[in-house]
Amino acid sequence: MNGSSLALRQRSLGDASAEFPLFPPLTRGCPLTSTSEIAYPLEVVYDYARVDGSLFGQEPGPDIARWSPLLPPLDAPTLGEGGTPLLKVGDVYVKDESSNPTWSHKDRLNRVTVSAAVACGAPGVVVASSGNHGASAAAYAARAGLRAIVLTSADSPPAVQAFTRAYGATVMSVPTEKRWPLLREIVDRLGYHPVSNQTVTHTGHPFGPEGYKTIAYELFLQLGEVPAAVFAPTSYAELLYGVWKGFVELRLLGVAGRTPRIFSCEPAAGGPHARALATGAPAAIVEPGPSDAYSIAGPVGGHRGVVAVRDSGGEAVLVTDEELRAAQRDLAREGLWQELAGVAGLAAYRKLRRDFDGPVVCVATSSGFKDIGVGSRRYPAVEDLTVDDLMS
Amino acid sequence: MNGSSLALRQRSLGDASAEFPLFPPLTRGCPLTSTSEIAYPLEVVYDYARVDGSLFGQEPGPDIARWSPLLPPLDAPTLGEGGTPLLKVGDVYVKDESSNPTWSHKDRLNRVTVSAAVACGAPGVVVASSGNHGASAAAYAARAGLRAIVLTSADSPPAVQAFTRAYGATVMSVPTEKRWPLLREIVDRLGYHPVSNQTVTHTGHPFGPEGYKTIAYELFLQLGEVPAAVFAPTSYAELLYGVWKGFVELRLLGVAGRTPRIFSCEPAAGGPHARALATGAPAAIVEPGPSDAYSIAGPVGGHRGVVAVRDSGGEAVLVTDEELRAAQRDLAREGLWQELAGVAGLAAYRKLRRDFDGPVVCVATSSGFKDIGVGSRRYPAVEDLTVDDLMS
Structure with missing residues (x-):
């Protein structure tokens, strides 16, 4: 929309001198600074000198591609994220x-992470989530023509379970402690791109x-x-x-x-x-x-x-x-x-x-x-409601 | 945002020569052309000659006040309606x-109809609705500091019932056939502004x-x-x-x-x-x-x-x-x-x-x-899910 990505490379939040190519995204954290107790995430570095000042002269609106110079490459199509009131x-x-x-806000993240999955040529994305993140990832994967596996919790509110399952992803409720080992295995064996965390402390994508x-x-x-x-x-x-x-x-x-x-x-x-x-x-x-x-x-x-x-x-x-x-x-x-x-x-x-x-x-x-509890209660009709009831 | 309303008056869809002042909104249809079998709605006429051509040079975005010259007066505050993808x-x-x-789309309507309620000095709004319209009216009334009465159906999906009740309105499930007589009475006796229909065929607001x-x-x-x-x-x-x-x-x-x-x-x-x-x-x-x-x-x-x-x-x-x-x-x-x-x-x-x-x-x-059925089903955890299960 406004020019291509100026993203240059990844840089460790554990040591700013530790830099890595932009691809592949290091979804298991910084390999140089992470320990068995603390995992350090990466961030993205841009060629800021080349940002056109007119970028911030535009109006906000749906589709974050309007900020594409300051985002990683957006290879997945938009669903109209952003531009919120x-x-x-x-x-x-x-x-x-x-x-x-x-x-939810998660759509801004998933536009970018599912784009990374597309750029990497992954056959699908995998995500462990009890709610918004999983459904959003499933929606963006569907839009991009990728498969999605969502490892979710049986404890999620029933309406959220319907939501997560709406987009055609493979959605499985699994015990919480089994979610992350399974996610890693899906990444390793199926080549799915992970859009949620795999590390001891959170690094995510x-x-x-x-x-x-x-x-x-x-x-x-x-x-x-x-x-x-x-x-x-x-x-x-x-x-x-x-x-x-x-x-x-x-x-x-x-x-x-x-x-x-x-x-x-x-x-x-x-x-x-x-x-x-x-x-x-x-x-x-x-x-x-x-x-x-x-x-x-x-x-x-x-x-x-x-x-x-x-x-x-x-x-x-x-x-x-x-x-x-x-x-x-x-x-x-x-x-x-x-x-x-x-x-x-x-x-x-x-x-x-x-x-x-x-x-x-x-x-x-x-x-x-x-929310929890939404849809759990029915309200029977009041057969003989009068205006006087409403005035009292 | 872009100048004040250029709305001039109401005009009948039953007879374009039948015109009425802009206020009060004729919420029971055209009094001149409606019959006991067909009710004719009114529309709003504007001073189109005074519309600034730059109005359509702007970007779409949240808050329909950007189109205020071509809308009735917007006396109720926005919730950020419009600007959708x-x-x-x-x-x-x-x-x-x-x-x-x-x-839902209903927010565009309710920004305008709740504004009319504010302009009329009504103590509240009343609406008969099984879903989106009632919740949206309740939300805009709440934002405007007006009371709201929502006459709804016990058959609405449970999640929608929670939604309708979230905004602090008085929400009552009543038998369908009683909704409209009650609505009319609430208008007549309590002075609430109706934002849904009161006529034999639909005229609405x-x-x-x-x-x-x-x-x-x-x-x-x-x-x-x-x-x-x-x-x-x-x-x-x-x-x-x-x-x-x-x-x-x-x-x-x-x-x-x-x-x-x-x-x-x-x-x-x-x-x-x-x-x-x-x-x-x-x-x-x-x-x-x-x-x-x-x-x-x-x-x-x-x-x-x-x-x-x-x-x-x-x-x-x-x-x-x-x-x-x-x-x-x-x-x-x-x-x-x-x-x-x-x-x-x-x-x-x-x-x-x-x-x-x-x-x-x-x-x-x-x-x-x-939707109907959302939240009605739980998905138990699959205790021993393996990646091989996902590959098959």
């Missing part, structure tokens, strides 16, 4: 990612956060300035790091003069990034307690989230399910129905009660249709 | 309206289709030309008429040189517009048989759909549930999961097998999450 709700802005093609950078570009154009702070639901922190990197690039390119503080927003029942930041570790693994924010309540953190929060001057915020539920209810009363995990940014902002010297953005990631 | 799928373009704030005009504007800009044909799921034909009127305006304003053929796409189990067009009636009521496309399978048609199809040189197409299911499955295999009713446009295009002298657009109206 930004709404003022109370004293914050809410970026509504539920308007994406599969109704090195190209994934690049898709999320487009949220930063859109926010800058929608606000007309860089926000003072961004709060985002945080699981593996690919979203968080992508948003951070997008703003870093805007400053690097001279488009913007500052970067926002980035806040990781995790369920209090777990919070691997909060743990890592508190202990000074590059990444952490925790034993999470129960949380209904199932999309972001995993045990495994990654180094990307630590980098985004630390380098931006942000903080890790933990929110309880009760705080999430209050934010979810209040946001719905403003016309935005989000999955419980999707409001972690707003819940964390409200909990922190901090003043900022500029706009604050809470990224809301996913539709309320994906 | 247009995707090439096979030999047609699919306009994916599931990317709207409540994941006179401002409603104005919101759908923005689909025509977007299609023109996204395609760079007027399509040869538009196929859209048809229930009351507010969408169909709105799209038609938008293209009529583009031609009237000299922006475009032609208009598309408009095809009403109804379930074969009913099809009041097909009936009216076949018999030459201004509108019709049928006794529908069973259909799982519950969003568009009602008995009552309206004059708007007859006008759009007849004046555009289009046709009425009826599709069976089997044809809908095939289109739904095939579209999901391209990465777009739609409600069964949402693919009626595509199913009708495929059934018609007609060649057109230009691009064909099928409007896809709503997310697959809203």
Whole structure:
């Protein structure tokens, strides 16, 4: 749409001097710096000197290919991801990612990772996911004419199970502990391209956060300035790091003069990034307690989230399910129905009660249709309802 | 956003010489031409001579206020409706309206009708709906700080019931035959503004289709030309008429040189517009048989759909549930999961097998999450899944 990719190579987040060719994507983390306890992800380096300044003169809209110079090659077709609304709700802005093609932010990532699968000539993609990521990967694979295997959980909400299965992928519920060994074997034996994590701490796909950078570009154009702070639901922190990197690039390119503080927003029942930041570790693994924010309540953190929060001057915020539920209810009363995990940014902002010297953005990631319990209740007809009943 | 509304007055579709002030919206149809058997809707007339030609030089995007000169006054805030993706799928373009704030096209209508409620000083809105329309009205009312009463059906899919109830509205399941008398009483006694129909054949809200005009504007800009044909799921034909009127305006304003053929796409189990067009009636009521496309399978048609199809040189197409299911499955295999009713446009295009002298657009109206049966099935974990199982 706006010229071809200026991506040059991969670079380790464990050691910036460790660089690798752009392909193949190192989906098992940095081979030089990772240890048996901490895996370091890769990021993508671009030829920034060649970026045309007019790139940020355009309007946001569907199809992230409008940012193609600052993305890895987009060999998979679009489903219309990006260009989501930004709404003022109370004293914050809410970026509504539920308007994406599969109704979550994950579509920005999967446009990029499924493109990598196409570029690599893989016969399909494989993903371990209990919800949004799996369905989004299945949708983009279908659109690209690739097969998809989704290893999911029998505990996913039934409506989400229907969603994940809608796109023609091979979807199998498997016990959680068997998901990752099976995923690795599918990669090794079938040659499928992995679009979810394979490492001890999270590294995921090195190209994934690049898709999320487009949220930063859109926010800058929608606000007309860089926000003072961004709060985002945080699981593996690919979203968080992508948003951070997008703003870093805007400053690097001279488009913007500052970067926002980035806040990781995790369920209090777990919070691997909060743990890592508190202990000074590059990444952490925790034993999470129960949380209904199932999309972001995993045990495994990654180094990307630590980098985004630390380098931006942000903080890790933990929110309880009760705080999430209050934010979810209040946001719905403003016309935005989000999955419980999707409001972690707003819940964390409200909990922190901090003043900022500029706009604050809470990224809301996913539709309320994906929540636990949706569809579990029927409401019988009230046979003799009268207007007087409604007035009382 | 782009200047204030140029709406002047209401005009009857029963007699173009019958004109009325813009407010109050005549939500019970044209008082001069309607009979006990056929109700005629109103439309909105604008001061077209004052439309700035630069209006169509802008990009589509969220918030239909960008088209405010050609809409009734937008006194209710946006949720980011509009700016939805247009995707090439096979030999047609699919306009994916599931990317709207409540994941259906209805948001374009409700931005406009809830605005009318605000402008009228109503304490709330009332709507009779089994799904998308009710939830969307509830969301826009919540955003505008108005109360909402949704009279819905106990037969709606459970996930849709959760959706409708999410936004804080008073939602009551009532027997179908009691919905409309109750709605009228709520309007008369509580002063609530009705955003759904109150008349014998459908007239609905006179401002409603104005919101759908923005689909025509977007299609023109996204395609760079007027399509040869538009196929859209048809229930009351507010969408169909709105799209038609938008293209009529583009031609009237000299922006475009032609208009598309408009095809009403109804379930074969009913099809009041097909009936009216076949018999030459201004509108019709049928006794529908069973259909799982519950969003568009009602008995009552309206004059708007007859006008759009007849004046555009289009046709009425009826599709069976089997044809809908095939289109739904095939579209999901391209990465777009739609409600069964949402693919009626595509199913009708495929059934018609007609060649057109230009691009064909099928409007896809709503997310697959809203379908019957979604969430009714659980998939147990496969304990001993192996890669060999996946290869076989």
